[in-house]
Amino acid sequence: MNAFRVLMIAAALSTSSSLAATYTVKSGDTLYSIARATRVDAPTLMKLNRLNSTTIQVGQRLNIGGSAAPVVNRPAAPQPQAAAAPSRGGVFVRSAANRWLGIRYVLGGTGGGGIDCSAFTMNVFRSLGINLPRTAAAQWRSGSPVSRRDLRAGDLVFFNTMGRTASHVGLYVGDGMMANANSYRGRTVVEPLFSNVYWASRYNGARRVLN
Structure with missing residues (x-):
């Protein structure tokens, strides 16, 4: 997952009402990218949301367990595509x-x-x-x-x-x-x-x- 995707997910979490412990799935998200951004591992996310597979749908609201941590917004330095994390999972x-x-x-x-x-x-x-x-x-x-x-x-x-x-x-x-x-x-x-x-x-x- 590249730095832009991390920032997009972090921004979505930081703007949720009263930092509610939920995340709404957006286009391009995977269970693994959400897990990485929220620091809740994929198996835990599956248990919290009673998922039988890693398939998620755009617009789906996921319980991420507890209050989301405050996000400090910092300008991100541009990164080349090659610097993106290897496997999402x-x-x-x-x-x-x-x-x-x-x-x-x-x-x-x-x-x-x-x-x-x-x-x-x-x-x-x-x-x-x-x-x-x-x-x-x-x-x-x-x-x-x-x-x-x-x-x-x-x-x-x-x-x-x-x-x-x-x-x-x-x-x-x-x-x-x-x-x-x-x-x-x-x-x-x-x-x-x-x-x-x-x-x-x-x-x-x-x-x-x-x-």
Whole structure:
């Protein structure tokens, strides 16, 4: 989200009557841009507003929980487009992924007692209000293809580990790293993606389900 969008949302909050703890969705807003501007994480916004997904509508009034903090208006220095924040949902994806790290790997497991690769990604996105299919092969057919050079935090990354396409899935978290439920290590971990020979040689591609 660029600096102009932050200022627009901040201005909307500062001019709300008596700083009421609500925000009215405007054209171009996403749940993640609103969460960043209001400092209320996306999962909390979803709970406060009983949202079943991250889809929001222009004109929709969102409860942002408590009184909005006063906004100090300062002139913003012009910023080039390249300086805009990378992924709108990257911060929230990494936060959600952290909640599932260190859990024991169990083939077919879907909960806190044990989890496999596709259940890991499914649970991370479920906490963001996005429903993914249960298997890695089905997740491979979700979203839109992303080239290796355009990867950003929140993209699903797929590997051929069993002689077939997309037999393993992980979650790209930025800086050349991915989070995944790793059967060899026996738990969910964050590890290098392309600097790891094993993963680099088995990489199939990526899909983007978080825009």
